Amino acid sequence: MIIIRPIQHSDYDALHRIAIESGHGFTSLPVNEELLKKRINQAQTSFQKTVTQPGNEGYLFVMEDTATGEVVGTSGIEAAVGLDDAFYHYHLGKVVHNSRELNIYNTVETLSLCNDYTGATEICTLFLSESHRKNNNGRLLSRMRFLFIAEHLERFSDTVIAEMRGVSDENGRSPFWSWLEEHFFSMDFPTVDYLSGIGKKEFIAELMPKYPIYVNLLSKEAQQVINKVHPKTVPALRLLEAEGLTRRGYVDIFDGGPTVEAETRTIKSIRNSKKCQVIIGDVPNDNKYIICNTEIANFRATQAPLLLRETANQAVISEEIANALKVKEGDWIRLIRN
Known part of the structure; x- marks a missing residue:
């Protein structure tokens, strides 16, 4: 894994x-x-x-x-x-050199620190x-x-x-x-x-x-x-x-x-990620997601299939994935479809 x-x-x-x-x-x-x-x-x-x-x-x-x-x-x-x-x-900008009298108009790109x-x-x-x-x-x-x-x-x-x-x-x-x-x-x-x-x-x-x-x-x-x-x-x-x-x-x-x-x-x-509560169970082997726990020092992330229960803000993941993410049933995870 x-x-x-x-x-x-x-x-x-x-x-x-x-x-x-x-x-x-x-x-x-x-x-x-x-x-x-x-x-x-x-x-x-x-x-x-x-x-x-x-x-x-x-x-x-x-x-x-x-x-x-x-x-x-x-x-x-x-x-x-x-x-x-x-x-x-460097920021790419433009400088215009313009002379109406000579009918000259030049735009020059510049790099500014x-x-x-x-x-x-x-x-x-x-x-x-x-x-x-x-x-x-x-x-x-x-x-x-x-x-x-x-x-x-x-x-x-x-x-x-x-x-x-x-x-x-x-x-x-x-x-x-x-x-x-x-x-x-x-x-x-x-x-x-x-x-x-x-x-x-x-x-x-x-x-x-x-x-x-x-x-x-x-x-x-x-x-x-x-x-x-x-x-x-x-x-x-x-x-x-x-x-x-x-x-x-x-x-x-x-x-x-x-x-x-x-x-x-x-x-x-960031905008489309969802936060769901963990349910551990059987999961069909499709629809892979990127999943992470909500920790900092003990942060873990992986990609795996899951079963999303959107109306209840729940996600079913396998026991193997739960162990890899260091989460148990009832904990929260954040996810996005990969």
Whole structure:
């Protein structure tokens, strides 16, 4: 069976392996022992913490295959970004150059450095091992975060964002960064990506151009990847777009990848999720749902068939699923059709 649970200290080796597998551009999981252990410690503290409003909590979940005990994926939520470290984006804007006398009217796109998403909730760190990219496991790993948010709304902001990995090649070369590197930084993309991932962001404020950049001055290669995602990120983007997250013209300062956003309560899996009381019984093997319990430190989620009794706000689940979710008859669960 596949379950999702909060990360534990014993998951370090698996998280380190996932950080290596995820490759260049996966900034939230640097291959760094100190930082990965710090991320686990922060998650453990966050899951145990009493919260009335979002702060610097970071929730990190893992997907476990109970048949083997192997951790095969990870998924995270940052409650409110930018409270401790500046959270940078470029915003795509327009400047008009107009001369009536010369009958010239030109519209030029610009990139302006900003901190507009400070305080927003970020869903992040989504990675699934190739061996388990089947049976809707990716959908489960992505969408269960919204059930957790729906159940614990006081812990999260009114806006949810997701930064999507931008275009880079197998050697970690980003066409967008290559232009910035040439003119401002003299550091390659894997290096700046790693430094950002381990929290050393001072160089951004020190070296990043302070004034808007005219897009048409960038190399053609760089222009072509602005607001575009890495081929391996396309399925994740489609999932989020189906949830109602959309682009608002914000892109990553390193690889030009898009950031998508939505008002928290309007997200499909949050808006349409149901809370039901558990009945344990026989269930037909169809109509699979994503299901989670209502806990925090003992959170569990999985996908399984169930029998919904909507008028009574009840859901029939098997004893096996009840045990996996650590619930008993009469407890509450939250669910959404997968």
